[in-house]
């Protein structure tokens with residue numbers, strides 16, 4: 001079943017608990033293979049991407065068990081280094097197994113990764129970093145093979161703060177001989193989470209802004225870790241509250257991870273208050289356009305919330321401009337929003353949204369994970385009934401978006 005049906009026009013009201021972070025869970029799962037033993041992850045979201053990654057780990061010889069929100073990974077018997085097409089092509093994050101498998105097995109073979117169709121997603125920065133640590137690369141048809149007799153520490157400068165390349169650099173350096181200094185790293189909270197997790201496993205890592213220093217170690221230890229809340233899911237629900245002019249409290253959220261989205265939503269007229277682990281948004285007056293905003297690596301506005309913000313801005317008064325700086329084809333959702341009556345022009349990485357449009361329910365198709373969530377938000381804002389097709393993509397990142405929104409009063413069902 002991959003359709004969501006929404007009866008729009010109801011302001012969201014109430015409280016919702018934010019799930020564990022997808023983009024933290026995946027690298028931590030990849031990191032678990034560095035250790036010949038057990039890793040226990042609490043608050044691990046039960047989503048498709050985590051399921052795909054679990055299947056990949058099983059293919060490699062690991063045991064992966066889920067008990068409610070806890071994932072138990074035992075990598076003692078990991079025996080393979082080749083990742084097959086079956087799941088790897090569905091999951092972009094399969095690429096972060098390059099660093100950890102290279103560290104553990106001295107070799108890794110992987111198909112070019114899949115994931116969302118949101119633009120060109122090269123992996124040159126990953127490969128270059130691993131080569132600087134001593135890996136040798138071969139490309140065989142549509143597969144990449146990396147090997148190394150012994151990885152050794154190096155000083156690596158990333159020309160762009162790629163999240164995945166930073167993760168691969170860290171993962172490969174943990175068991176390498178000697179010290180590694182990574183400069184120009186991504187500073188997303190998920191990188192901090194990976195380092196905290198690895199430290200608990202016995203790795204020696206220091207983080208100083210965009211610089212990460214890793215002192216290579218021979219072995220790691222069993223560990224138990226609780227994953228941080230998902231900042232993109234939290235940001236999605238903030239947008240849903242703003243778009244429906246609702247009033248919502250997010251529990252188990254980290255306001256500090258959402259400073260840029262909170263600032264932009266305040267510009268629309270939303271009132272937002274925060275505590276240590278909660279965010280309250282009153283979207284009653286979230287009716288103003290945002291003159292100009294752009295996506296950027298953290299701490300900038302996340303590209304993963306761009307589509308959801310676009311949905312909100314369709315009904316805002318005035319012209320809004322969004323510049324997408326991270327992924328080149330991330331405006332595909334605009335075409336679907338236009339079917340609902342939105343006035344959007346996209347050109348050269350910029351979207352111009354002319355509001356206020358009055359969104360009308362329509363049949364639309366989710367083309368990527370976050371774009372799908374944006375269409376759900378538009379459906380909640382629109383008058384009449386909206387059907388969002390292709391919702392298996394939304395399941396990649398949201399544990400149960402219908403349950404969460406329904407608990408806030410939305411008229412939403414999976415059909």
Ligand code: UD1
Nearest residue numbers: 023093120121122123124125126162163164165304326327
């Ligand atoms: C991660 C997130 C994704 C998010 C993105 C940016 C995970 C599993 N996914 O993806 O949700 O949208 O960060 O915040 O954590 N690039 C290169 N060469 C490379 C690597 C990247 O040119 O070798 C470019 C990409 O094409 C893109 C930009 O760098 O334009 C950002 O990519 P990156 O930060 O690597 O994102 P991901 O790790 O793929």
